[in-house]
């Protein structure tokens with residue numbers, strides 16, 4: 193799936209802005225066909241943004257079910273002989289979209305784009321209407337998984353409903369990423385796939401172009417950052433050589449552009465798409481992770497798409513700030529915990545040379561209770577797996593060409609100690625490797641090595657550990673020892689590279705105490721230092737990702753005082769004391 197761009201043959205119209213919005217409190221909109229007409233008694237709502245924190249009304253923030261968005265747009269007459277697509281960057285979590293009352297597309301899953309050909313639904317040279325019904329209910333048939341709990345007891349109003357989630361971030365909802373209209377010619381480039389290799393000092397660029405239409409020739413032209421042409425070719429698949437290639441390297445990115453042109457039998461150019469990409473290789477060998485043949489050590493964070501007021505809505509200002517902070521602190525990577533982030537963020541990572549572990553939205557697959565199974569007929573079952581496989585396909589379709597994406601993560605903290613987790617993740621990993629044999633695959637663990645049943649499927653082991661926080665809370669003295677024995681146990685069972693993808697302590701900015709106690713900035717520093725003592729002993733530890741980059745919103749809970757405070761930066765993206773400690777460490781490694 194290609195990102196919508198402009199070219200001499202393509203136009204893009206961004207429908208971001210203020211839309212009409214209505215909460216479907218009685219769940220009647222579908223039944224009463226609200227999409228047939230303008231929404232009545234709507235309020236104004238920005239797109240892209242989560243709707244939860246924008247109004248002052250708790251019943252909107254906490255609504256479980258459908259909400260409706262609507263706006264009008266104009267389609268110029270000049271688009272009449274083109275293909276017109278509508279593309280939603282993401283809508284959390286499920287959506288149905290109508291154009292002028294005609295259903296154009298439905299989609300399940302809140303973190304990946306979907307699109308539809310609406311050429312035959314719009315009125316050219318006139319005003320049109322787009323209506324989107326967005327639903328935020330999570331159940332066992334989708335990712336992330338969740339369940340609705342309904343109370344029928346004397347302590348609650350009859351039928352009182354709660355959306356139960358098993359993950360630790362606020363269930364922000366709404367249209368989170370831009371809605372765009374884009375045109376292509378009727379004969380067009382539907383997809384491009386690029387994989388790269390290095391041969392001595394040269395780069396090898398293998399490409400596959402999917403074309404919609406017949407009697408068409410495909411021309412390829414590869415140019416460097418100065419715009420100079422470095423290779424040319426023809427045909428819908430093949431490979432191009434770039435002599436003396438400049439590699440895409442962590443911290444030193446270099447992007448080439450592959451221009452794909454379609455010409456008709458008379459030689460006239462029909463469609464043009466320019467794809468930025470980097471030449472680089474990734475490989476796991478022994479207990480090392482190589483980028484371009486050089487061992488790579490992951491320094492960075494688990495993050496969230498999260499900020500004040502706009503929740504999970506795309507915010508380019510915030511994103512650029514985040515990348516500036518990552519560079520300032522000496523980080524080279526992050527994990528898109530716990531779902532695929534916006535394409536705009538991944539584009540930034542390509543441009544800024546930040547390495548990504550791209551994670552599927554499979555989070556909360558653990559009940560933290562040994563007496564109950566989550567991989568079970570009435571919970572994570574064949575329907576969940578179908579959706580997981582679909583999500584993997586969509587994630588790879590979207591992100592396959594990004595040099596910054598060096599590894600896929602199939603899930604965060606699943607109950608991989610359960611028997612049924614093995615066939616489940618075997619299917620997921622098989623699908624992933626079939627679609628993309630070029631990248632290593634990982635899973636992020638909470639279980640311990642002795643109980644894990646799935647890690648033989650993966651190239652890299654990722655573990656999240658909270659010694660001194662959820663275990664022996666407030667005690668930093670044994671962290672090093674606890675971490676040592678944990679790492680050695682994993683290494684003994686699976687001699688593979690290990691990244692510690694989470695370790696962190698809630699820290700309220702401005703709290704200080706000496707000797708340190710939990711929740712102070714002093715404690716966060718002392719805590720992190722103990723982990724580093726352990727990591728630095730083992731050469732199979734190939735990375736440290738602190739939880740978390742910044743403070744973020746969670747559901748309300750006894751352990752969360754207005755959100756999770758494990759950020760090294762505040763939610764407003766200002767440093768806590770630990771940021772200086774990390775900067776000192778990471779600029780040296």
Ligand code: GCB
Nearest residue numbers: 360604605656694739756758
């Ligand atoms: C974890 C989860 C992460 C939580 C974190 C915490 O293990 O992967 O989503 O936010 O712990 O702070 O509890």
